[in-house]
Amino acid sequence: MPNKPKVAFFDFAGCEGDQLQVANLEERLLDLVSHLEIVRFREIKTIKQDNYDIAFVEGSITRPEDEPRIKEIRSNAKILVALGACATIGGINCLKNFIKESEYKATVYGNFGRWYSTYAARPLSAIVKVDMEIHGCPIDRNEFARAVKELLLGKIYSPPDYPVCVECKMAGNICRYEQGKLCLGIVTRAGCNACCVTEGSVCWGCRGLAPDANMDAAGQIMDEHGFSWLEAQDHLRLYFGYNSRL
Amino acid sequence: MIAYTIYLPQIKGLLKKWALELNIYVPTMVEKGFFEFRPWNDQVEIAWDYDLCYTTLKKFILPPRENIIFFDMKKYSASPVTEAPKQLLFGVHPYDIKAINQLDQLMEMDSPDVNYQARRDNTIIFGLEPVHVAETAFWSSMNASKVDLGYDLYWTRISPGAFFVQVGSARGEEMLKVEGPVEKSNFTQKEAARRAHLKILAEAEKQTLKFDWSRTPELVNKFFNNRTFWREKAKTCLSCGSCNLVCPTCYCFDIQEEADDLLQKGRRYRQWDGCMLRGFAEIAGGHNFRDNAWERYRHRYMRKGKYIFDKLGELGCIGCGRCVKACTAGIANPRKVYNEIWEAIKNEI
Numbered sequence: 126m127p128n129k130p131k132v133a134f135f136d137f138a139g140c141e142g143d144q145l146q147v148a149n150l151e152e153r154l155l156d157l158v159s160h161l162e163i164v165r166f167r168e169i170k171t172i173k174q175d176n177y178d179i180a181f182v183e184g185s186i187t188r189p190e191d192e193p194r195i196k197e198i199r200s201n202a203k204i205l206v207a208l209g210a211c212a213t214i215g216g217i218n219c220l221k222n223f224i225k226e227s228e229y230k231a232t233v234y235g236n237f238g239r240w241y242s243t244y245a246a247r248p249l250s251a252i253v254k255v256d257m258e259i260h261g262c263p264i265d266r267n268e269f270a271r272a273v274k275e276l277l278l279g280k281i282y283s284p285p286d287y288p289v290c291v292e293c294k295m296a297g298n299i300c301r302y303e304q305g306k307l308c309l310g311i312v313t314r315a316g317c318n319a320c321c322v323t324e325g326s327v328c329w330g331c332r333g334l335a336p337d338a339n340m341d342a343a344g345q346i347m348d349e350h351g352f353s354w355l356e357a358q359d360h361l362r363l364y365f366g367y368n369s370r371l
Numbered sequence: 372m373i374a375y376t377i378y379l380p381q382i383k384g385l386l387k388k389w390a391l392e393l394n395i396y397v398p399t400m401v402e403k404g405f406f407e408f409r410p411w412n413d414q415v416e417i418a419w420d421y422d423l424c425y426t427t428l429k430k431f432i433l434p435p436r437e438n439i440i441f442f443d444m445k446k447y448s449a450s451p452v453t454e455a456p457k458q459l460l461f462g463v464h465p466y467d468i469k470a471i472n473q474l475d476q477l478m479e480m481d482s483p484d485v486n487y488q489a490r491r492d493n494t495i496i497f498g499l500e501p502v503h504v505a506e507t508a509f510w511s512s513m514n515a516s517k518v519d520l521g522y523d524l525y526w527t528r529i530s531p532g533a534f535f536v537q538v539g540s541a542r543g544e545e546m547l548k549v550e551g552p553v554e555k556s557n558f559t560q561k562e563a564a565r566r567a568h569l570k571i572l573a574e575a576e577k578q579t580l581k582f583d584w585s586r587t588p589e590l591v592n593k594f595f596n597n598r599t600f601w602r603e604k605a606k607t608c609l610s611c612g613s614c615n616l617v618c619p620t621c622y623c624f625d626i627q628e629e630a631d632d633l634l635q636k637g638r639r640y641r642q643w644d645g646c647m648l649r650g651f652a653e654i655a656g657g658h659n660f661r662d663n664a665w666e667r668y669r670h671r672y673m674r675k676g677k678y679i680f681d682k683l684g685e686l687g688c689i690g691c692g693r694c695v696k697a698c699t700a701g702i703a704n705p706r707k708v709y710n711e712i713w714e715a716i717k718n719e720i
Contacts, residue, residue: 153632156631156633157632160634270632271629274629274630274632274634278630278634286648286649287610287611287612287648287649288609288610288611288612290609290611290612290613290616291611291613291616291643291645291648294426294435294612294613294643295435295436295616295643297407297425297426299401299402299405300613300696300697300699302699303405303696304402311609311611311699312609336649337610337664339607339608339609339610339664341606341607342606342607342608342609342700345607346609346699346700349701350699
């Protein structure tokens with residue numbers, strides 16, 4: 126890696142909320158960019174260059190013509206980082222994978238559906254090799270900063286591999302199942318400091334399945350706590366759609 | 372035994388005095404049926420009759436995350452950090468005191484944990500005789516219904532308006548007298564406290580181990596190789612570590628480092644870890660000593676039932692029942708598992 130690695134940001138199907146989180150680092154961003162050079166980041170600068178070392182890619186692949194583009198980014202970049210749920214796990218875009226193509230095209234584009242090409246939404250890793258993943262919808266900017274620092278120090282950041290329950294226990298939250306609520310924290314990868322639960326909601330699973338998530342057990346537990354399969358499925362598909370088991 | 376009688380109206384005055392020097396934490400109801408230790412102020416209603424505080428009290432002495440070293444990458448220097456705020460835990464049940472006593476011993480063994488000890492030295496503990504037993508608790512059969520040490524004062528409510536306060540340390544006695552002399556307990560009050568203890572003991576003994584706790588190490592050891600049993604039990608284990616993290620005697624932690632944004636300085640911190648988490652026994656090169664959930668599951672029962680016993684002569688489980696509640700899969704109940712093992716092999720041993 127050169128002394129001051131060149132960094133570029135790209136996006137596919139997504140809301141660009143993850144890049145917004147990066148921009149939201151504000152003054153911290155100034156400290157971080159003292160070690161790197163941003164050559165492409167449309168939310169904060171107009172110049173666009175095509176020689177870069179690290180590519181941060183947001184969004185999921187949803188059209189056939191996305192493939193050559195992501196492959197080109199892959200071949201230009203030394204390190205490709207998937208940024209946010211759409212890029213790492215397919216995320217919300219994968220909701221459409223459970224609906225008929227004609228139906229979602231008509232919902233989104235009305236009569237002009239035939240003008241647009243589309244196929245099942247998928248994460249970047251379905252097309253190219255991804256070197257590092259920063260999970261979340263949106264990403265946690267502190268985690269982003271940490272991952273960047275680790276890259277600069279010559280390491281690949283590895284996010285926690287345990288479920289959100291760990292962070293709930295650290296935060297002292299009362300388990301949502303004890304309150305009779307459906308929560309995906311039991312199978313979702315931690316790293317967010319259980320922010321949604323701490324703020325009073327439940328875990329929606331935006332960071333994807335924990336590598337060792339026991340889905341059989343999760344199904345049984347949801348059932349034992351009185352949630353129907355349909356309820357559970359709706360909740361699970363919100364983020365875990367790119368998963369052969371749903 | 373030195374003991375004093377303190378009346379309910381006196382307590383607020385005492386708390387106000389103590390609060391000048393310490394952070395005070397008291398049990399309070401946070402949601403219907405859920406109790407937690409929270410910072411005291413005169414608006415807080417103390418839940419004298421709480422059955423179990425939801426999260427473990429170890430967080431006050433071994434916080435979930437704690438800095439241990441600050442380092443400088445330009446100067447190649449490092450300095451240790453110890454934070455130890457003065458605090459008072461008011462209203463700790465005997466089983467939780469037993470857990471802290473156990474941590475005290477474990478953290479002193481081999482190489483003493485200075486961060487833990489600094490916090491512990493600055494922590495004053497006022498015990499409280501329970502009046503309700505949590506439905507998941509079984510501390511009476513874990514030899515944890517009474518403690519002889521580990522508290523500065525031990526409070527027993529002997530009437531709606533009075534507490535029998537047993538002195539456990541000079542520091543505790545001084546604090547009691549901070550507002551002037553207090554009434555020495557007489558024989559009747561002492562007797563009332565004894566009866567209060569017997570009453571709660573009778574309540575607690577409704578749910579127990581089916582055998583004497585001291586046989587547990589032998590039992591689990593015999594069952595170590597019964598893979599079918601452990602696999603079957605751990606089938607729905609989520610490997611979420613909840614049972615570890617709510618356990619008042621679990622003390623494992625992971626150490627991590629983070630650099631500052633200018634990449635010049637940094638900190639090393641530790642955070643709670645648990646043997647039920649997959650990464651716990653993973654080492655460099657990717658090998659994992661306990662790769663399967665059932666191995667980790669078994670390890671926890673071995674740890675609580677035998678390994679801690681081998682170190683200290685008492686079980687690593689104090690029967691608070693927090694893990695029973697915390698486990699969404701409902702498989703983390705030590706009482707149930709040990710009883711099942713007992714049922715299976717009681718005729719063989």
